[in-house]
Amino acid sequence: MIYYTTNAIESVNMSLRKLTKNRGSFPSDEALLKLFYLALRNISQKWTMPIRDWKAALTRFTIQFEERIPKA
Template sequence: MIRKSIKTRGSFPTEDAATKLIYLAIRNFEEGDRNVRKWFAARNHFAIMFEDRFNA
């Protein structure tokens, strides 16, 4: 899922832009009721990084 998102985007102007795209890809993945245990660690990390935009 993340690889597909990055592949369609191509290049990123900043590291923050890449991080945001990965965050959004994970969030969209979880909204589809396809929770995977390995995603929880990434989700928790992004919740710390983007606490003002994250509804846990």
């Protein structure tokens, strides 16, 4: 399994900043938390998508790091 933690965190932060940037202020902390909850629910749907161009990357890794990748 592959984890792109830095990119994933930055992507979430960017999405949340984009939501709050144009709003100005919120009537309460609860309103902000509800907005973030809904946004994170929508953002997390993208996480189930397959990694783009993974087959080409795996082929390259297999060639370059042959001794590190277990044979299937």
